Amino acid sequence: MVKHIKKVLVTGGAGFIGSHLVDRLMAEGNDVVVYDNLSLGKKEFIAPHFGNPKFAFVEADLLEVGKLTKAMKGRDVVFHLAANSNIIKSSKNPDIDLEQGTAATYNVLQAMRETGVGKLVFTSSNVVYGEATVSPTAENYGPLLPISFYGASKLACEAVISAYVHNFGIQAWMYRFGNIVGKRPTHGVVLDFYEKLKKDPSVLPVLGDGKQSKPYIEVHDCVDGMLFGLVHAHEPLNLFNLGTTGGVFVRDIADIVIAEMGLKNVEVRFAGGVRGWPGDVHTVRLDVSKLKSLGWKPKYPTSLEAFSAGAKDILADLKMKHS
């Protein structure tokens, strides 16, 4: 399907979504360079590709401009996934998203300009919509007023990418993801609940009131959607929501994880308040009809199906690892 892709650079390729993208790109015969500082990513996630002559790994930071420019030389497409993904941590420290999100993305664009790489795929997020008054929310919704520093940075990145597209002729695909779920999580609610329940299987402390509800997409569907849009959308700047219909409530997530772990009589203890943390958007629904209108079909089209499949995969892996 991605025949026209030959040489790609994946920033954040040793992370959760990045490593699945790398698996797919390698399986389709592309030449892949992963650029990752391993702050959250893990070598073991990309280990199957070491030794393959079409694969290279550069352990470096996006703030190291010289190394980034060198790694980018001769590439056809950059998939830029590297970013801070700990939205709770950065709610207390705005510097994190300014550096790891906005400045890092600016460095990627400058390196592309310097080396003549013409295509960029960027992983944005539904959090750019802030507390949207239209639901499900489509790509043309505005004004965009994020309520987290992570969201502000994603929106700033989108803006800078748009300017590079218009001033320097770069072509870009930007995806506003729902929440992604599947094997090899580096963070997220399933991992968090699993770790808490491993420590104490009698009680599960949950942030917020349990009524927060977000759209989920299974990680293979996410990778498929990104590549589908890249092949089928041809504007200079292509913007898509990438998710599923509906959403999953946090209290249902707690029940699913408890059931999958085979636990009984767990007290689910809600901290209370409508948000899990400052900057948490309570309810999100994404209009995903734009990408679907091009013919994209996720394997798990609803959030509940996607979440259940992804959570099962994660917990099966974790159980095996800790057995």
Ligand SMILES: NC(=O)c1ccc[n+]([C@@H]2O[C@H](COP(=O)([O-])OP(=O)(O)OC[C@H]3O[C@@H](n4cnc5c(N)ncnc54)[C@H](O)[C@@H]3O)[C@@H](O)[C@H]2O)c1
């Ligand atoms: N997981 C989700 O639910 C979700 C939702 C919306 C958007 N996104 C976006 O998708 C992308 C991938 O997310 P993920 O869940 O795979 O996160 P992740 O943390 O697993 O992956 C990010 C990777 O980037 C690397 N990295 C971070 N800062 C770096 C830097 N300065 N230089 C080099 N490498 C760096 C990390 O080591 C990690 O391997 C991110 O941009 C994230 O914001 C994810």
